[in-house]
Amino acid sequence: MLLLLLTVAASFTGLSEGVGVLPDGPLTASVGGSVMFRTNLNPTETPFFAVSWNYENKPIITSTNVFNTTVPEYENRITLFRSTGSLELRNLGLNDNGEYDVIIQPADDFQKIGTTRLVVYDPVSGVLLTASSTDLVEFNSSVRLSCSSSGSSLSFLWMNSSSEVTASDRVQISSSDGGSTLTLVTVTRYDLGPFSCNVSNPVSSAVSEAVKLSVSYGPETVQLQVSPSKEHHKTGSDVQMFCSAVSSPDASFQWFVNGNPLPDTGPELRLMSVQTHQSGSYSCQAFNSKTLRYQTSQPSALSVLDPVSGVLLTTSSTDLVEFNSSVRLSCSSSGSSPSFLWMNSSSEVTASDRVQISSSDGGSTLTLVTVTRYDLGPYSCHVSNPVSSVASISTSLSISYGPENTLLTISPSKHEHVKGSDVQMFCSAVSSPDASFQWFVNENPLPDTGPELRLMSVQTHQSGSYSCQTFNSKTLRYETSQPLALSVIGGSSGLPDGIIAAIVIVCLVIVAGVGVGFWIIRKKKVRQKPTSGGIFTITGGGRKDHTANSEGLHYADLKFLKNKKGKNVREQKESTFTEYAQIKVNNGPAASSPPSTNQESNNTNVRPANNDSGRRSVLVELENVPSDYAQIRVDSSRRPAPPPPTYGLHTQSASRPLPAPRAQTYAQEQNYGDAKLPRSGDGRTDQIELENTPTNYAQIRVNSKKPPLPAPPTYKTHMQQKHRAAPPPGNSQIYAQVNKNPRR
Incomplete structure (x- = not known):
């Protein structure tokens, strides 16, 4: 009657496909469980006019505003929700599998229809994992693992520890029964497990107990270590050896030396207080009682040495x-x-x-x-x-060598020695041991030995060629020095004292006569009218008291100053010119000036100037010259006359005897200066006078228009002016030695 009413209602109101009224299926549930068939309709304020559920086109329940009809087999197993049309089904069984549909008739709308499917599963339970064997040998054994379980629609997942086991050439998983069997072919040490079986269906899952396999492997990687770890060991030291191997179960060990077995077993071998006879090649052998395999380590050489x-x-x-x-x-x-x-x-x-x-x-x-x-x-x-x-x-060696480099020296070191002086000669040589010495004179042996020869108060007959010869008593070698000439001069001539005195007196008379004649000739020289003149000015450092150095030699430059008034300028005509003159100047030193022992000479300049008075005399003024002696060099345009025979003696002022000293010192250094004279056209001889200075004596040599003489041998040696050029060859030269002794 209800179906008829629904059919009639549908004919009047039309049908709806009901798409989306029920969720897409299938729905799953387990035996004994429940399932909710939910519609996707929103609850209404008024219940639906009619709702009907069917299973495999068989009614389950029909509900309207007037009545409810439930099939008896579903009594107390279902609940209908009128506001949404949903249905709950409880106490499920495997026979509840199938298709369910619903027809909903709203009061003011078209019918709504929905269809879905329900699958009921038996839950997983009683999962059990078994192995065909658990005592395996690597590379020799295979094993089969089986998983059993109750439930419906079962699937199996195999796990090795936490990793899923997948099929490969060596790993086989059955496919006919959902994968309940796992087979491992030729197991390895990595197949130890633990293995487990995970069984599941859409509504439940369960995991078996884990199973571990026992896989024996090895021994392998057998290693021998020695402690202390060194190649050689000292006699009496302790040595330990350790043997290790990768093996399961643990290997047993056997020790060998030079291939011969030792009674020692175990992984450690101790050699206490080793001796040299225990040196050899040691090795250990590992054995696995499960795999029945052996492996021997690489040999290790033990070297036991006695210390030096x-x-x-x-x-x-x-x-x-x-x-x-x-x-x-x-x-x-x-x-x-x-x-x-x-x-x-x-x-x-x-x-x-x-x-x-x-x-x-x-x-x-x-x-x-x-x-x-x-x-x-x-x-x-x-x-x-x-x-x-x-x-x-x-250990040191004693090596004899020499003599060599034999050298002879003499003291004082000079070529000539005065008779009566002491002379020492020294002979040296490089020799080990020290050489002995033999002295020779003129190649004749002397009785003297030793490295020193002393000649006390030598005589002329001891002059000769001296040498020394060295001898090494170990090497039996000789060496002679270069000869050294000894010249002894001076001493008595053998004449009576009276004759010697007479000779000295005669010589003094001759010298005095020559000096007087020379002075007379000088006075008679003819004066000439001067064409030019000047004043000689000797310039130098500040005046000082050089009493202690009054006999030192000083050289100065002459500079001519113009004097147009002609004071103190005189000129005389002479047929000859003065060759030498000696000037001695007393300066009257200041009382406050201290004595000086200066060995250096001072340079001054003398500059001649033209004199218009017609006289040629030259006035020499001393300006701040601290020296007692000076050498004056004057250049003029006249060529000098040939030098007298005594030129060389007079110009060697360095070796010229000086006046007898009066608590004075000598200046060994000498300075030269340049003097420049104006050209004299008439060839007159100049007369040089010293003005305002008491003059005792002076030595002056004037050369006019004569070829220049060579420079004195001591010119460059005594010059204190570095890189000073020598006088030009076109100028004549005047050398003068001035002795300036202050008056007392």
Whole structure:
């Protein structure tokens, strides 16, 4: 009747497909569980006019505003929600699987229809994992793992620890029963597990108990270690060896030395206080009782050495002669496998053409062929082996050499020695041991020996060629010095004293006569009218009291100053010109000036100027010249006359005897200066006078229009002006030595 009413209502109101009224299926549920068939309709304020649920086109429940009709087998198993049309089905069984549909008739709308499917599963339970074997051998065994479970629509997932096991060439998973069987072919150590089986269906899942496999493997990677870890061990030390292997179960060990078994077992071998006879090749062998496999380690060499001791260095000889002798040094010691290192002081001795080191016995012998003085040593022998090192006591060689570089010197060192003076000669030579000496004069031996020859109060007959000869008693070698000439001069001539006195008096008279004649000739010179003149001005440093140095020689430059008034200028005509004159000047030093012992000379300049008065006399003024002696050099345009025979003696002012000293010192250095004279056209001879200064004597040499003479030998030596050019060859020269002695 209800179906008829619904059919009639549908004919009047039309039908709706009901798409979206029920969710897409299938819906799943487990046996004994429940399921909610939910529509997607919103609740209405008024219930639907009619709702009807069917299972496989068979009614389950029909509900209207008037009545409800439920099939008896669903009584107390269903609940209908009129506001939405949803249906709850409880206490499910496997026979509840199938298609469900709903028809909803709203009061003011078209019918709504929905269809879905329900699948009911039996839940998973009783999962059990079993193995065909758990005691396996790597690469030899295979194993099958089986998983059993109750439930419907079961699927299986295999796990090795936390990783999923997937099929491969060596791993097989059954496919006919959902994968309940896992087979491992030729197991490896990585197949130990733990393995588990995860069983599931859409409504439940369960995991089996984990199963671990026992896979025996090894031994492999057998290693032998020695402690202390070194190649050589000293006698009496303790040595331990350890053997290890990768093996399951643990391997047992057997020890061998040189291939022979030792009674020792276990992973450790202890050798206490080892001796040299225990040296050898050690190895260990590992054995696995499950796999029945063996593996032996690589051999390890044990070297036990005696330490070096008793090092002794000996020499075939220590008394040697340079270039004649050879020597062999031998080093002996006790100990194992010694090696030898030779040292000369702190330097290593290496082999060369002259140095030989034996190679057959590790270098225990050192041979020096034709020794030299540089092979003295000290030598030491360093003996070592890998466990110790000892050095011998140093040994020095005695090498005789020489004599050589024999040198003869004389004191005082001069060519001529005054009769009655003392002379010493010294002879030296490079020699070891020290040489002995023999003295010779004119190649005749003297009775004197030793390195020093003393000639006290020498006489002329001791003049001659002296030499010394050195001799080395070890090398038996001689060497003679270069000869040295000794010249003894002076002393008595053998004449009576009266004759000698007479000769001296006659010489003095002759010298005095010559001096007087020379002075007379000088006074008679003819004066000439001067064409030009000037004043000689000697310029230098500030005036000082040089009483202590009054006999020193000083040289100055002459500079001519113009004097148009003609004061103190005189000129005389002379047929000859004055060659030499000596001027002595007393300056009257200031009382407050201290004595001076200055050895240096002072330079001044003298400048001649034209004199218009017609006289040629030259006035010489001294300006702040501290020296007592000065040498004046004047250049003029006139060429000088040929020098007198005594020129060389007078110009060597360095060796000129000085006046007798009066508590005075001598200036050994001499300075030269340049003097420049204006050209004299008439060839007159100039007369030089010193104005306002008391003059005792002066020596002046004037050359006019004469070829220039060579510079004195001491010119460059005594010049105190560096790089001063010599006088030009076109000028005549005047050299004067001035002695300026202050009056007392």
